[in-house]
Amino acid sequence: MPNRRDFAKLVLAGSAGMLAPRGLWSGAAGSPGAPQNADDKFDLLIEGGTVIDPSQNLNGPLDVAIKDGKILEVSKNISKDRALKTVSAKDRIVTPGFIDMHAHCYDGVGIGMNADRYCLNRGVTTMLDAGSAGTATFPNFKKYIINTSATRIVALVHISPIGTIMYEGGLSNLSWLNPQATAKMAVDNKPVTAGIKIQLSKPITGSNDLECLKRALQAAEIAHMPLMVHIEDSFSPLPDILKMLRKGDVFTHCYNNRAHSILDANGKIISEARDARERGVIFDPAQGQTHLSFDVAEKCMAQGFLPETISTDLTIVTVERRVFDLPTMVSKFMSIGLSLDKAIAMVTVNPTRVFDFGAQIGTLRPGSEADVSIYELRDGKFDFEDSDGIKRTGQKMLTSKAVVRRGQLFINAV
Numbered sequence: 001m002p003n004r005r006d007f008a009k010l011v012l013a014g015s016a017g018m019l020a021p022r023g024l025w026s027g028a029a030g031s032p033g034a035p036q037n038a039d040d041k042f043d044l045l046i047e048g049g050t051v052i053d054p055s056q057n058l059n060g061p062l063d064v065a066i067k068d069g070k071i072l073e074v075s076k077n078i079s080k081d082r083a084l085k086t087v088s089a090k091d092r093i094v095t096p097g098f099i100d101m102h103a104h105c106y107d108g109v110g111i112g113m114n115a116d117r118y119c120l121n122r123g124v125t126t127m128l129d130a131g132s133a134g135t136a137t138f139p140n141f142k143k144y145i146i147n148t149s150a151t152r153i154v155a156l157v158h159i160s161p162i163g164t165i166m167y168e169g170g171l172s173n174l175s176w177l178n179p180q181a182t183a184k185m186a187v188d189n190k191p192v193t194a195g196i197k198i199q200l201s202k203p204i205t206g207s208n209d210l211e212c213l214k215r216a217l218q219a220a221e222i223a224h225m226p227l228m229v230h231i232e233d234s235f236s237p238l239p240d241i242l243k244m245l246r247k248g249d250v251f252t253h254c255y256n257n258r259a260h261s262i263l264d265a266n267g268k269i270i271s272e273a274r275d276a277r278e279r280g281v282i283f284d285p286a287q288g289q290t291h292l293s294f295d296v297a298e299k300c301m302a303q304g305f306l307p308e309t310i311s312t313d314l315t316i317v318t319v320e321r322r323v324f325d326l327p328t329m330v331s332k333f334m335s336i337g338l339s340l341d342k343a344i345a346m347v348t349v350n351p352t353r354v355f356d357f358g359a360q361i362g363t364l365r366p367g368s369e370a371d372v373s374i375y376e377l378r379d380g381k382f383d384f385e386d387s388d389g390i391k392r393t394g395q396k397m398l399t400s401k402a403v404v405r406r407g408q409l410f411i412n413a414v
Contacts, residue, residue, distance in 0.1 A: 041082050042067035043407060046372060049089025053096055054345035055363035064094060066370040069407035074364050087409060089374050092401055096348040096362050097125025097371030100326045101355070102228070102252050102286040102311035105153060106132035106141050110166060111315035115151040118314060120410065122325040123373035123400035126361055127151060128351070130228060130252070130286075130313070131158035131197025135178065135185045138163075146192050150405060152371070154357050156197035156228055157186040159216040164197075165204050172206045177215040183222035191358025195250075196220040199230040200241060202259075209235045213244055226250060226282075226355060232291055233258040239272035247280030250354060254283040254307065255300060256387075257293035267299050277305070282354050285333075287323050287387060288313030294386040298336055306338070309354065310346040322385045327375065327398040332384040335394025340377070372404040 044066040051062040051074060063078040064071065080086050100119060105127060106112035112132055119127045133141035138157055146153045158164060159177050171177065186193045198216035200209045213229065220227040228250040231241055238260040245251065254262055262273050277283065285292055285307050300306075310333055312323050323329065330343045338346075352362040360368040378397045385391050403410050 045083035045086045049092045049094035051094045053364045055349035093375045095373045098347045099351040100127040101351040102130045103127045103314040104132045118319045120151040124326045125371035129155040131156045133163040134158040134161040135181045136161040154194045156195045158197045168203045179218035182219040186223045194355040195225040196227045200234045202235045232256045242272045242276040245281045250282040252284045252286045253291035255285045255297040256291045284309045286311045286313040290387045292387045331397045335392045370407040374402040
């Protein structure tokens with residue numbers, strides 16, 4: 001049975017469809033006891049696991065049946081005789097496939113990591129690329145990355161024509177920001193596009209951050225899509241920025257401790273943040289390299305200001321330190337007070353309420369896409385770090401054991 005390293009090698013070699021030989025399943029076609037009339041059967045049974053599906057308020061021992069790439073049935077004691085293939089999830093947690101709502105996977109360009117290695121290989125069946133490409137670079141991103149990945153990739157189109165800005169002054173030239181062209185790129189490439197992205201940081205925008213935001217909002221309005229706004233160390237005060245955001249727009253990196261934080265000098269949440277949430281702005285942590293402070297997150301959560309979603313801001317840097325993957329981020333937020341059910345909701349059903357991923361995901365409801373994650377919930381003492389290297393110790397760690405993507409089982413170590 002392939003281990004994680006072997007899995008990654010196979011994926012990178014383009015052999016994703018060959019990872020799970022028939023012999024790994026009981027009841028495989030051609031073996032003793034194989035079904036005689038496949039028309040009355042289903043393709044895959046995941047049996048004996050604890051199903052946690054916040055979209056249906058499920059948390060208990062249930063089996064999951066899959067047919068033709070869709071969830072067919074979720075119930076107790078589904079007969080193995082009905083299944084072409086069976087995998088045991090005994091002592092495991094079975095969830096809808098995790099969704100990472102902020103990552104960068106333009107592999108080989110800039111800071112992009114490989115989605116199949118660091119997402120699908122870790123139980124993340126869908127990821128939202130947070131603006132790695134803009135109007136000048138999106139066609140190749142779609143052709144060479146989105147269309148060839150086993151991981152479902154949906155993308156935001158950056159207001160910058162080249163995508164994510166990694167150098168000073170990258171958005172200071174306002175003539176580069178074309179709302180009409182950005183919106184057209186997003187609309188023309190649906191359903192693999194779901195919104196617009198902009199970065200508001202003083203080194204990137206200079207004093208033009210509000211004008212940059214205005215143009216990104218214009219693109220989002222034209223496209224009828226949400227806007228994700230990276231806000232950290234902005235030139236303008238956070239209240240001025242938050243007042244411009246609309247229902248459904250996303251403030252990503254919301255728990256950073258840089259200038260113009262979500263907290264005032266007394267550690268209280270600023271009123272403009274509460275006002276923004278009240279009108280439907282989404283708050284997402286997305287740790288990345290510099291964007292998460294445990295102190296800020298804990299103070300916000302103590303005041304009842306939880307995130308709606310959990311994401312990573314995965315890059316070739318953060319896959320190696322502090323962030324690692326989405327299950328680690330879920331475990332990290334559990335270490336500072338989130339329950340397992342709430343944390344799983346933030347990486348399954350909640351992202352689907354923010355962005356249109358072009359498919360029914362984030363749920364195990366019959367008829368939905370058969371994207372399923374199987375995890376071990378380990379007990380112990382696990383150290384987690386924020387972006388400043390501050391540590392918190394948790395007692396639980398989610399570790400991917402297997403993942404189903406559109407009905408195909410990719411085995412790690414069930």
